[in-house]
Amino acid sequence: xxxxxxxxxxxxxxxxxxxxxxASIGIVIGVVAISSMGMLGTNMQxxxxxxxxxxxxxxxxxxxxxxxxxTANVSxxxxxxxKSTLNDIESSAGQNQVIPIHRxxxxxxxxxxxxxGSIYGLDPNDIPKFLTVDQGSLTKxxxxxLVGATIASNFNLNVGSRIKIGPSxxxxxxxxxxxxxxxxxxxxxxxxxxxxAIIVPDLWYTxxxxxxxxxxxxxVIVQNVDTISDVESAIDKKVNRNTQIVRISDAxxxxxxxxxxxxxxxxxxxxxxxxxxxxxxxxxxxxxxxSVKERVQEIGILLSIGTEKxxxxxxxxxxxxxxxxxxxxxxxxxxxxxGYSVVNAMLGNTTYFFRPESLIYIPYGMVIGVVxxxxxxxxxxxxxxxxxxxxxxxxx
Amino acid sequence: MSQEPLIRLTDVSKVYHLESGDFTALDHVSLDIQENEFVxxxxxxxxxxxxxxxxxxxxxxxxxxxxxIDGKDVAKLTALERTHMRRDMIGYIFQKFYxxxxxxxxxxxxxxxxxxxxxxxTTGKAAEMLTAVGIDEHMSAHRPNQLSGGQQQRVAIxxxxxxxxxxxxxxxxxxxxxxxxxxxxxxxxxxLHKHGKTVILVTHDPKIAEYAHRIxxxxxxxxxxx
Numbered sequence: 001x002x003x004x005x006x007x008x009x010x011x012x013x014x015x016x017x018x019x020x021x022x023a024s025i026g027i028v029i030g031v032v033a034i035s036s037m038g039m040l041g042t043n044m045q046x047x048x049x050x051x052x053x054x055x056x057x058x059x060x061x062x063x064x065x066x067x068x069x070x071t072a073n074v075s076x077x078x079x080x081x082x083k084s085t086l087n088d089i090e091s092s093a094g095q096n097q098v099i100p101i102h103r104x105x106x107x108x109x110x111x112x113x114x115x116x117g118s119i120y121g122l123d124p125n126d127i128p129k130f131l132t133v134d135q136g137s138l139t140k141x142x143x144x145x146l147v148g149a150t151i152a153s154n155f156n157l158n159v160g161s162r163i164k165i166g167p168s169x170x171x172x173x174x175x176x177x178x179x180x181x182x183x184x185x186x187x188x189x190x191x192x193x194x195x196x197a198i199i200v201p202d203l204w205y206t207x208x209x210x211x212x213x214x215x216x217x218x219x220v221i222v223q224n225v226d227t228i229s230d231v232e233s234a235i236d237k238k239v240n241r242n243t244q245i246v247r248i249s250d251a252x253x254x255x256x257x258x259x260x261x262x263x264x265x266x267x268x269x270x271x272x273x274x275x276x277x278x279x280x281x282x283x284x285x286x287x288x289x290x291s292v293k294e295r296v297q298e299i300g301i302l303l304s305i306g307t308e309k310x311x312x313x314x315x316x317x318x319x320x321x322x323x324x325x326x327x328x329x330x331x332x333x334x335x336x337x338x339g340y341s342v343v344n345a346m347l348g349n350t351t352y353f354f355r356p357e358s359l360i361y362i363p364y365g366m367v368i369g370v371v372x373x374x375x376x377x378x379x380x381x382x383x384x385x386x387x388x389x390x391x392x393x394x395x396x
Numbered sequence: 397m398s399q400e401p402l403i404r405l406t407d408v409s410k411v412y413h414l415e416s417g418d419f420t421a422l423d424h425v426s427l428d429i430q431e432n433e434f435v436x437x438x439x440x441x442x443x444x445x446x447x448x449x450x451x452x453x454x455x456x457x458x459x460x461x462x463x464x465i466d467g468k469d470v471a472k473l474t475a476l477e478r479t480h481m482r483r484d485m486i487g488y489i490f491q492k493f494y495x496x497x498x499x500x501x502x503x504x505x506x507x508x509x510x511x512x513x514x515x516x517x518t519t520g521k522a523a524e525m526l527t528a529v530g531i532d533e534h535m536s537a538h539r540p541n542q543l544s545g546g547q548q549q550r551v552a553i554x555x556x557x558x559x560x561x562x563x564x565x566x567x568x569x570x571x572x573x574x575x576x577x578x579x580x581x582x583x584x585x586x587x588l589h590k591h592g593k594t595v596i597l598v599t600h601d602p603k604i605a606e607y608a609h610r611i612x613x614x615x616x617x618x619x620x621x622x
Contacts, residue, residue, distance in 0.1 A: 004510045011498040301494045304455055306483025306511050389455050
C-alpha cells in the first residue's frame, strides 16, 4: 500500500494539475538542454577521437633548431632534420618504420584554376605505409603524383589530370601528372594533412625545392603502440643527447589535448543548458511555496493531531520529487529524440549517438532535474514543517 | 491520599507579546482534572478558553507556571515527545471539524493509526470506528467536502478516538451543527465518557455545558467559577 504522505502529495499534484504541469515543463526543458548538449559534445569528442586514433601509433619528430643556410648567395633561415640526425633516429627507432618527409606549401594551377596547398615529398616506397589510394595507382617516381581527396574533389581532378606547380606568374612551371587520388583521411594526427595536399616523389621534390637530405619532419610508425613512449625516449636520448635538436611528439598527446579542450567546451555548453534548469528551479520553488501557502490550515491539522515535522517535510519533498520525476522522465524521452536530431544536424552522422558514453547524459540530465526539484522543494518543506499549528489552524 | 490528576495546571500564565503591548491570555490559572472527568469550559470571547485548550492539547506551552499531563511537565518535553503525546494521549474534536480535505473519510480516520504504527491499517479498526459513529462504508469513501456537517463531525470523532486517547478535547463540537445533530454528537461524547474517557469541552451554549459534571468559567484569563 502507498505511503499516506506520498499519496497526499500525488493528490495535491493532481488537484493543481495545470500548475504542476507547467512547472514540470521547465524541468523537461532543462533536462533536454543538459542532456542534448552533453550528448552533442560527447559525440564530437568521440568523432574526433576516432579520427585521431587512426594514427595513434605514429611518433612525429620535427626540428627544434633554426639553421641559417645560404642558397644562391641568399641567406635563409630554415629548420630541418639533417641526414645525420635522420641516421640517429633510424638507429634508435629499432625495427619500427622511419619515414622522412619534405613539406612546403605552394600555389598551383589546374586547367585555368589557381589553387594553394601543401606539397609533401615522400619516398614512393614509404607512401603505402600510411596512405591509401582510392583511385588510380601509387606513384612510381618521376612526375607522377598523388592528390588528396579534398583537392581532387574541389578541382575535379581525375587520374591523368595535369597540375602546374608554382605561382601562376612564373615561367616554365613544372607539370605533374595525377597517378592516383588518396582516400580521405580527415584530421591527420601524424601531421600529414594529405586531403588538401599533393604528394610528390622525394626526388622530384628535392629537384625542384632543394633541401636534399634535409627533412621537415620524420615520422616513426611504431609496430606495437604500447612501446611508443620507449621509442620516443630512445630517440630523445640518442638525438637530443647534447642539445635539444628535435621535438618529439605523438598523436596520443595531441589526442589528449584536443579531447580535453572538447570536454571543456562540452561542460561549458552544458552549463549554458543548465541555466534553463535554474529557471525551472525557480518555477518549482514558486509552485511549492504556493502549495504550502494554500495548505496552511491542512498543515495545521496535520501538526495538531500528532504528525511529526519530518513527516510534513517528507510530504512536501515528495511533491517536489513527483514534479521532478515527471519532468525528468518526459525530459529523458525528449532528450533522446531531440539529442539525436541535434547530433545528426550538427555532426552529420549519428555513429556515436548510441554509445554508452553518449547516452549516459540522458540519465545524468534526469538525475540533475530531480535533484534540482528536491533542492527547490527543501525550503518550502522546511517552512511547512516549522509552522505553528495554532496559527496554521486559524488561517482560512 | 488523593489520586494524581490526569491534568494539572499550576499557576499557569500565558502572555503574548504583541505590537500593541503584552496580552495576558491566561493569568495564574491553577486547575486539576481527574481521569474520566467530564469538564466544560465556558466564558465570553477573549476569556482565554482557546488558549486553555491549546495548552491542554499540548499545542502551546505556558509562559509561567507548569502544566502536567499524566504526571509529565509538558514544558520539559522535546518537540517530538510533545508530538507523540498529542498523537497517543489526546483526541481533538474541533468546531470546524478540520478533516484533511485530500483524504476520504476512511483515510482521515486511518491517518492517526498510520502516524502511530507507521503503516497502513490492515486490521479494519478504522472501518469499525466509522461504523461505531454512524458512518457506513459508502459514506467512508467520500471526501470531507462531500459530507454534511454532522457526518464530518462524526468522522472527526472517529479520528479522535482511533488511537484510544485518554483525553478528548472538544472545542465547540456542536457549534457548526443544527440543534438535533448537536445533541446526537453530545450523546456520543456522553457515551465515550461512560467508557472511561476524560472529556474536556469548550462551549458557549449553557444547554451543552449542562452535560458536563464540572463547569469551569473563565474571564480575562482567570478562573472565576468552578
